[in-house]
Each structure stands twice: as C-alpha cells, then as structure tokens.
Amino acid sequence: MESIKSMPLRPQNNSVPNSLEATTSPSTTPQVTAPQAIAPQAIAPHTIADVPDSADTSDALKHDKSSRQSGADARSSEASAVGASAVGTATRPITAGQANTESGTTKKVIAEKAAARRAFWSDVAIRAAFVAFLVLLWHTAHYVLVTRTQSWSGALFPAPSQVGRWLWDGFGLSYFTGNYDKVPGHELPQSFLEAIMQKDYVRSIGASIYRLVWGYAIAVVIGFPLGLLVARFSLAEKTIGWLSLSLQSLPSICWIPLALLWFGRFGAAPILFVTVMGALFATVVSVADGIRNVPPLLARAGRTLGADGVRLYSSVLLPAALPGIVTGLKIGWSFAWRSLMAAELIVNAGGLGFLLQRDREFGDAEGVLATILVIIVIGLGVQALVFAPTERRLQNLWGLSGVRS
Amino acid sequence: MRIEVEGVRKVFKSRLGQVVALGGVDLSIDQGEFVCFVGPSGCGKSTLCNMLAGFDTPSEGRITLDGQTIKGPSIERAMMFQEPALFPWLNARQNVAFGLNSLPELKNKPDEKHAIADRFLKMVHLAQFGGAQPHELSGGMRQRVALARALAVDPKVLLMDEPFAALDAQTRDHLHIELQTIWRETRKTIVFVTHNVREAVTLATRIVVFTARPGTIKAEFNLEELEFPRSGAASVVNETIARVQSALRDEVAKVEAREYDQPGAPTPVAGGRA
Ligand SMILES: Nc1ncnc2c1ncn2[C@@H]1O[C@H](COP(=O)(O)OP(=O)(O)O)[C@@H](O)[C@H]1O
Numbered sequence A: 001m002e003s004i005k006s007m008p009l010r011p012q013n014n015s016v017p018n019s020l021e022a023t024t025s026p027s028t029t030p031q032v033t034a035p036q037a038i039a040p041q042a043i044a045p046h047t048i049a050d051v052p053d054s055a056d057t058s059d060a061l062k063h064d065k066s067s068r069q070s071g072a073d074a075r076s077s078e079a080s081a082v083g084a085s086a087v088g089t090a091t092r093p094i095t096a097g098q099a100n101t102e103s104g105t106t107k108k109v110i111a112e113k114a115a116a117r118r119a120f121w122s123d124v125a126i127r128a129a130f131v132a133f134l135v136l137l138w139h140t141a142h143y144v145l146v147t148r149t150q151s152w153s154g155a156l157f158p159a160p161s162q163v164g165r166w167l168w169d170g171f172g173l174s175y176f177t178g179n180y181d182k183v184p185g186h187e188l189p190q191s192f193l194e195a196i197m198q199k200d201y202v203r204s205i206g207a208s209i210y211r212l213v214w215g216y217a218i219a220v221v222i223g224f225p226l227g228l229l230v231a232r233f234s235l236a237e238k239t240i241g242w243l244s245l246s247l248q249s250l251p252s253i254c255w256i257p258l259a260l261l262w263f264g265r266f267g268a269a270p271i272l273f274v275t276v277m278g279a280l281f282a283t284v285v286s287v288a289d290g291i292r293n294v295p296p297l298l299a300r301a302g303r304t305l306g307a308d309g310v311r312l313y314s315s316v317l318l319p320a321a322l323p324g325i326v327t328g329l330k331i332g333w334s335f336a337w338r339s340l341m342a343a344e345l346i347v348n349a350g351g352l353g354f355l356l357q358r359d360r361e362f363g364d365a366e367g368v369l370a371t372i373l374v375i376i377v378i379g380l381g382v383q384a385l386v387f388a389p390t391e392r393r394l395q396n397l398w399g400l401s402g403v404r405s
Numbered sequence B: 001m002r003i004e005v006e007g008v009r010k011v012f013k014s015r016l017g018q019v020v021a022l023g024g025v026d027l028s029i030d031q032g033e034f035v036c037f038v039g040p041s042g043c044g045k046s047t048l049c050n051m052l053a054g055f056d057t058p059s060e061g062r063i064t065l066d067g068q069t070i071k072g073p074s075i076e077r078a079m080m081f082q083e084p085a086l087f088p089w090l091n092a093r094q095n096v097a098f099g100l101n102s103l104p105e106l107k108n109k110p111d112e113k114h115a116i117a118d119r120f121l122k123m124v125h126l127a128q129f130g131g132a133q134p135h136e137l138s139g140g141m142r143q144r145v146a147l148a149r150a151l152a153v154d155p156k157v158l159l160m161d162e163p164f165a166a167l168d169a170q171t172r173d174h175l176h177i178e179l180q181t182i183w184r185e186t187r188k189t190i191v192f193v194t195h196n197v198r199e200a201v202t203l204a205t206r207i208v209v210f211t212a213r214p215g216t217i218k219a220e221f222n223l224e225e226l227e228f229p230r231s232g233a234a235s236v237v238n239e240t241i242a243r244v245q246s247a248l249r250d251e252v253a254k255v256e257a258r259e260y261d262q263p264g265a266p267t268p269v270a271g272g273r274a
C-alpha cells in the first residue's frame, strides 16, 4: 500500500502549470497566464479592452502549431515515461502543452520514477529485515523452549528450518537436493514435474485457486447486478440490501453444515457453495455502497448534460463508483478466500485447507505452519498482483483526491 | 427563446417543518440576456436555478421554455455549479465532449465530437490541456473546462449557480473577463446566480434582486445601457453597484436578524416570515 503514496503522480501534476507559464510568454493573453504571474493591477475588469479577441485567438493558434511539431517526436519518449502510468483509455493523447515542456517533464518524470522505485525497494528491504527478525525470534524461542529446556515438544513447536524443509519438500524442490521423501504409493519421480505432482503444495494450491476463482466469479456475477439493483431501487434496498447486510454478518463457516447436508461430505460442491455465500453478500453490499457514495453533484452534472436512464448509469454512475466498486471486489475476494479455507478444512476434498486438517491429524505441526505460510503468501500475492495495481491505476487516473473532481 | 416563470412558489418539507423557499416569482427571460440573480443567502436563488435546470419542480406556478413546461434536466438548459463537477475518469477533452454524446446527429462520430470539444477548449483558452486529467488542472482551469463542457452542447440557456464563488479573487476576475468575452461572441442566454453585487454588475444586462426567504423579486435593474467592459474605476459602475446594494441591504439585514443570535429576540420559526 505504501507504494501508492509514492507513485509518480506529481510530475504530471507539476508539469501542467509549468507548461502554462512556458507557452504563454508575453502578456498578450492574460487569461491563460497563471494567476501568480500577473501584476494585480492588470487584472481589473478593464483589461478586457486591452485584449483584442483576434490577437489572442491567433496567439493561441500559434502556440498550438508550434507545439504540435514538437509533439510528434516528444510522443515516443513521453509515452514511455508517462505512458506507463497512463491508464484506462489506451488512446490517451499526449497534449501539445505537455509535449512543449517535454524535456523538463521527462526529466522530472524519470527522477520521480527513480524516487518511487527507491521507496519501493526500501519498503521491501524493511519488510525483509522484519521477516528475518521474526524468524530469528522464532528460532531463538525454539532453541530455548525445545532444545535447551525441553519444556515444549519439538514435534509441536518446530524450528523455522523444519518448516522450511517441509515447504522445500512439499513443493517438490527436494527432487534437486537429493533429500526427496518418497511418497507412499508412488515410485520415485523421474522428472521435476512428476515430483511436483506427487507432492502436496502445487496440486493443493491449484485446487484451492480453481475453486476460489469459480466461487468468486459466481459471487461477483450474481452480486454485482444485485448491488446495482440495491443502489437504484429503494424497494431492492429495503429487501435485498437489508438481507445482504444481515447475511454478510453471518460468519461463512456457519453455512458449512447446510452445505454438507445438501451437497454431501465430499467433492467441491459444498466448498463452492460456502465460498459463494461468503463472498456474495459482501459484494452486493459494497457495490451498492460504491454507487451510493458517488457525489450527487456528478450525477447532476451528467443529467444536465443529457445523460439519463441507462446512459446515466453506464457513463456516470458506474465509472464514478469504480473506486468504491474495486474496494468492494477486494472485500468480496477476501471473504471468498476465508470462506474457502474454512470450507476446505471441514469438507474432505483436497486443497490447502484440507492439508491443514490432514497435517493436524498426523500431528505434523511443521506442516500446519508451512501451509499457513503458503496461505498468507497467496493472500498477499493476490493483493499485490491484482488489487494494488488496479487501485494504483485508478489513483493515477483520478488523482489522489479520489472521487472528488 | 423565452423563459417564463409564472407565479412560482417552492415549499420544502423538512424535519423542522415547511420551508417556503420561493414565495411567488414572476419573471421572463429573453434570448441573449445575461440575467443575474442576486439575493441574501437562503432566499431561493439556487432553488429557482435548479427548477430552471429541471432538477426540481415548482410547488405552485409553472416554468416554461418556449411555451413548453420544464419537466426534467436537458441539454437545452445546461447548468454549471459552484464545483466544477468534472468527471475525474475523463480527461479535459472527454469531459467537454461528454454532453455531445446526447446529440443524435453526432452519434458514432468521435472525430467530430473531438473537434467540437477542442473548439470549446480553445474558447476557454485551454486548447493545450485537452489531454490533462481534471486533477492535473488548477481550480480555475477546471471551472473553465466545466464552462466549455456546458457550452459545447449549445444549450438554449446556460444556467450558472455561483460558478466562481469557490475561486480566489484573481482567478475569478479572469473568469469574468472570459465569460464576458464568450457572451459577447455567442450572445448565449445566461442565468447567473451570485450573492456578489459587484460580480453581477460586472457581467449582467439585467439584475434581479430577491428578498430574504421566502424569496420574491424585490427589484430589477436593467443594465443594458451600461457599457462593457465595466471597469471598477468608472463612476457609473460604482453608482450602479451602490443602487443594487441598497436594494439588497434590508434583505440581508432580515437574514441576519433571523440567522444570528439576537439578545432577547424570539426564536424564529423555520419558514416563517421574518
Ligand atoms: N432540498 C431541500 N430541502 C429542504 N430545504 C431546502 C432544500 N433546498 C433548499 N432548501 C431551503 O430553501 C431555502 C433556499 O435555498 P437556496 O435556494 O439554496 O438558497 P440560495 O439563495 O442561498 O441559493 C433555504 O432556506 C434552504 O434551506
């Protein structure tokens, strides 16, 4: 999240007023000049007379032409520098004004990008150091409690190295290091791929993600339109909206008994059911909230410009609600992920949750800890790879002020 | 183009009871006029402007444009607000082109829309900023984009509710000049709400002064004879400002008596005639 704060927003911000001053050099067009560049006495209403209309239009034309020439060659370098952060419409044109101060802007953009990159890596370094510290703490605790004082069983409180080995083996990497634990009922693997498929993690991650994607997709496909209805019709709000709010507060694990009764103890169906129920109501509620929180003024602006009915929704309310909707989708995702893990723990059908349960039954504390780590990393990974970039893009496009115009 | 406001009253029902925002307004506005509504705060200027825009309907009386009763918002009556209300996901050019999507004759003609948008951006001297996102522009620039956006749909009347009230004085002066120039070039009918008498006298061909709530028309000033540009140094301009201000003074005093604590005064009832 921190990296959002340091994203390269400022250069664009700065470049605009700068190019303004640069392009309107003499005081022939006081209207366009930045306010601070004008002496106070020149601003009195009588300056209308000092500015013949013809002069200032031709002036504007001149600016336009000269800058358009430099615009062409500026485009490529601008595009590479700014384009990365320009989002949404692929055809976002680079304006003549921006191109005019191209060299300055580009330099600034590069400097800001470098600063952002430095900030990003320093964040990474801080976190890595913190994780290393936690591991050291863990190791020390293990040493004191298990190795030295033997006040705790090593099987219940494993050392970080044991958990690391478990992960190493669980991902099939021990195929390379020669300490491969033969899986009962399987031959020794002939290839790394075979090793991976014999071992737990990649297969289980695949199964969990597969269910997550399906469950989440179903929840969104149902929940999104319901959210729209709730935002639009007060009857829907009083019924569906109210129901969603109530059911959202029900911990999704409570659906499991019903899922087991309906869909049986095995197979993916009960898991999918719980995942959908976990994510659906959060999605409805947050999509509706996203739209309700659109500033009424934007809707009025849309209406006075002729947008009504469906077009008001598609061209004003939905885009305006996008930041809220993305937040809603993120909340829905985290609900789906939690529900999925809970369901997999109880329903006997593979996946990461099942691994937790199985390793508990075998008393493998290092396996339980290793799986928890995997689950955490997946959660962080989806956040970092899917939601964070989306939010960053939105913020780049909209500016930090978010919904306000 | 002619707007008729006939016997319009507007009553809001709120928690505190009824609020009579407008207490019977008769007014007509002709093609090419630049009409300023001036009045103390809360006298119903915005309420009337909203009803002209079609966001609200009169409780009594009716408002017509060319004989047609105003039923809802329309690009015939584009409105500008105190906030620019630009769409933050669109760049300046796309914002200006937004209303053009409502015009059937421009359907599926992106190049023409683009060209029109650029023309209006140039009119507000922002030709170079078509690609900028709203957050990359200053407050005054955003309000100019909003002006271009409203003008681009070629409305029969442009409604402006205190459009410059949130800007600093220098920027506001610039925008007065700009609006003045545009009005002289296009002779667009403009209804401009303000509580600032100097602003009204700088811009208007006619000033309508409202009484304190419930708003009725207290006085009208015809400024057609007053030459543009209206310099603050010209004595005739200052005299006009003084005349409008004296019409307004009593009404402002009424609002103050009602809205500020007065030692020993009875608690005023919302909507009651002070
Ligand atoms: N939607 C509303 N509901 C209740 N009262 C309102 C509403 N809109 C305006 N009013 C009241 O009507 C009166 C006139 O408001 P307005 O037209 O905004 O005044 P102004 O002249 O300052 O623009 C005020 O007393 C205000 O409180």
Ligand SMILES: [Mg+2]
Residues within 6 Å of the ligand: B045, B046, B047, B161, B162
């Ligand atoms: Mg108002």
